[in-house]
Amino acid sequence: ATRVIAVANQKGGVGKTTTVAALGAALAARGHRVLVVDADPQANLTSSLGVTKDRLGTYDVLMRAAAAASTFIDVTSAALRVVPDGGSIHLMPASPDLAGAEVELATAHDRTARLREGLRDDVHRFGYVLVDCPPSLGTLTLNGLVAATEVLAPVQCEYLALEGLTQLLGTLRRVRERLNPGLAHLHLAMTMFDARTGLAQGVVEEVRTHFADLILRTTIPRTVRLAEAPSHGQSILRYDPAGRGAEAYRTMAAEIEARGVAG
Amino acid sequence: ATRVIAVANQKGGVGKTTTVAALGAALAARGHRVLVVDADPQANLTSSLGVTKDRLGTYDVLMRAAAAASTFIDVTSAALRVVPDGGSIHLMPASPDLAGAEVELATAHDRTARLREGLRDDVHRFGYVLVDCPPSLGTLTLNGLVAATEVLAPVQCEYLALEGLTQLLGTLRRVRERLNPGLAHLHLAMTMFDARTGLAQGVVEEVRTHFADLILRTTIPRTVRLAEAPSHGQSILRYDPAGRGAEAYRTMAAEIEARGVAG
Ligand SMILES: Nc1ncnc2c1ncn2[C@@H]1O[C@H](COP(=O)(O)OP(=O)(O)OP(=O)(O)O)[C@@H](O)[C@H]1O
Ligand SMILES: Nc1ncnc2c1ncn2[C@@H]1O[C@H](COP(=O)(O)OP(=O)(O)OP(=O)(O)O)[C@@H](O)[C@H]1O
């Protein structure tokens, strides 16, 4: 069955977009068919993979103005240098009008189920679907959480990001109770780990202690290559395949695959 | 006249909260009476200044359930080691129920003017009011922009933060046309500048070229001390007063003061 993973955290700048682009590419490199969905009006995922923000995409699917499959763009060549048999990565792009979706859907009774509905006919074509959510807990993020079978929350190795974790866990519990009982698993991914500072180590230990069964073993290091890749419209696996960032996300892909939905 | 500065940028993690805490403290150190308002449900500014998230605050003011002045907390001792004559800093704290404000105000005709109304009787008591906005362009950020006379947008020295600038400028133009003609000035503050990477230098040059009259001369360096200060409930001016972070924000305060509303 297709694993739909919402990559979400209301704390801003923790590595959600970077993780969707890099993990999506790494899963494709392992031979999976991957779909990444840009559900953020900033459209950072879309531009990170070299696609313009003026196409049919997530907004049109949420508004039921386009069939999901008509919005898919093949970004395999932006993601990978070498494509293994069977592997591919497609993008459902975002555009700035997505910023209006929250208000436009405010009175729709099924406002949080639009993405799940829109993907219904096509989701089986993919082994993995990753949804890049904006830094808030509003309608767009809720669409990602309702469409998902799992959640991956990037947690920056800094104090303020740690603080937000309790709020995020409370929201996920409410979503599971009221909107999506199928939301089975949560994975916490530590990001931007800077070994030179004691702060990062302290935060990781704090999360390991309190959320031992949720935290991934893979920690993503802070490396400037990851911040550079988006300006080239490439995933880290294409931009700097031998570097520490690509290596860490390949390890994360293997760990996510092994954890499986039964994780 | 009181200068009300909304610190806003829909891009997450660019240093909005850090800037409000540090710049607020630095303006108080120059002898000004400062009010900082936490308009983010994450309540990061509130905890960064050592205050718990269970008090009357911004949510109650927006819902007209409390008078603004009854929510103000004196945080001068968390912000500064040495308090100059006349200088002080108070906080209007946030709480998690602020996350509900967007939905609760959705049908109110004056939903974006609640903060401006709430501050009306007290704003004249302060020389500066700084509003920490969440990473979105929804109702809470709009409340900050409608209450404001100026906007300060922190811009992280990285590519994805640069991308979001055009969208932010478009939003500010619309707010000035439709909601707040008094929104006079925009200041762009470059943050998390890491001199070791060419990326940061490139982004600063790009912003300097395209927005020469908006960018502040002061650039904030990336320094781990700034990331540590929130866990101690202190501003950088108290936590590490002799460091590069405190120095940079003192320079920014002098520059903001000199620019004045006429800036
Ligand atoms: N491990 C890393 N090392 C260095 N830089 C990183 C790393 N991961 C992400 N970045 C950079 O940090 C910034 C924030 O990352 P990103 O935009 O992916 O976060 P986000 O959570 O998606 O942000 P938002 O909340 O705005 O959606 C970006 O400029 C990105 O390029
Ligand atoms: N100049 C700096 N050097 C190093 N770390 C910094 C600096 N400025 C901010 N930080 C750290 O970077 C992270 C993001 O900063 P901050 O939380 O202030 O951004 P924000 O824009 O308010 O985020 P959000 O969009 O979630 O509200 C925090 O952990 C903060 O402590």
Ligand SMILES: [Mg+2]
């Ligand atoms: Mg993002």
Ligand SMILES: [Mg+2]
């Ligand atoms: Mg903040």
